[in-house]
Amino acid sequence: MKNLILTVFLFTNIAIFSQENIVDTILVNKQNLDEVVVTAIRASSNNPVPFKMLDADDISRVNLGQDVPFILSMTPSVNITSDAGNGIGYTGMSIRGSDGSRINVTINGVPLNDSESHATYWVDLPDFASSISSIQIQRGVGTSTNGAGAFGGSVNVSTQKQSQVPKFKLSNSFGSYGTLKN
Numbered sequence: 747m748k749n750l751i752l753t754v755f756l757f758t759n760i761a762i763f764s765q766e767n768i769v770d771t772i773l774v775n776k777q778n779l780d781e782v783v784v785t786a787i788r789a790s791s792n793n794p795v796p797f798k799m800l801d802a803d804d805i806s807r808v809n810l811g812q813d814v815p816f817i818l819s820m821t822p823s824v825n826i827t828s829d830a831g832n833g834i835g836y837t838g839m840s841i842r843g844s845d846g847s848r849i850n851v852t853i854n855g856v857p858l859n860d861s862e863s864h865a866t867y868w869v870d871l872p873d874f875a876s877s878i879s880s881i882q883i884q885r886g887v888g889t890s891t892n893g894a895g896a897f898g899g900s901v902n903v904s905t906q907k908q909s910q911v912p913k914f915k916l917s918n919s920f921g922s923y924g925t926l927k928n
Contacts, residue, residue, distance in 0.1 A: 798822065800881040802906070809875040810919055811927030813868040815839035817875055818901065823885045832923055837868045842885055844898020853903045873927065879906045 798821045808817050812833030815826040819839075829836040838846050847864040850857070858866050868874075882902040919927040 795884055796886060797882055797884045800883075802879050805875055805878050805881065810921065811873050811925065813837040814871070814875055814903070815868060818881070818883055821883050824883065832921075832925060834872075834925065835869055841883070841899035848898035850896035850900040851903070852900070854905055877905050878903055880904045
């Protein structure tokens, strides 16, 4: 038993003292790099990206209280689906065949896509089109304010700025299946 303990003790000491001192090369080769500035842009006529801009007049002309994809369906390469068929509820959209999980949607530069499924749930934004000042739809891969989910396209939504002058607007719309918008 003494020989076994002595043998284990010797081999343990040999293993401990046989290691070399290692110098961390990351700390030795430290370099300072220049600042990198990343900017995001919306597509313009100078970019080779197919896009469509909708302003507030275009949106108000077709806004019947339905979800935003129904407004976007008036543009090329955008297809929509609706669970109820009337545009209120779970509405999906595809651009050039890419489903909603491949479309980057931002509102004032803030991503709207779900963090898990990467889809956009328009049911969470009822009659959101009434608050929109412009929408830019980019078809295919191109410039994007966030980039990651923009494989199929991107939708950049800008909301109306807060008015400093009080105003009042009254409008009523009625539709089939008991739909109405006040």
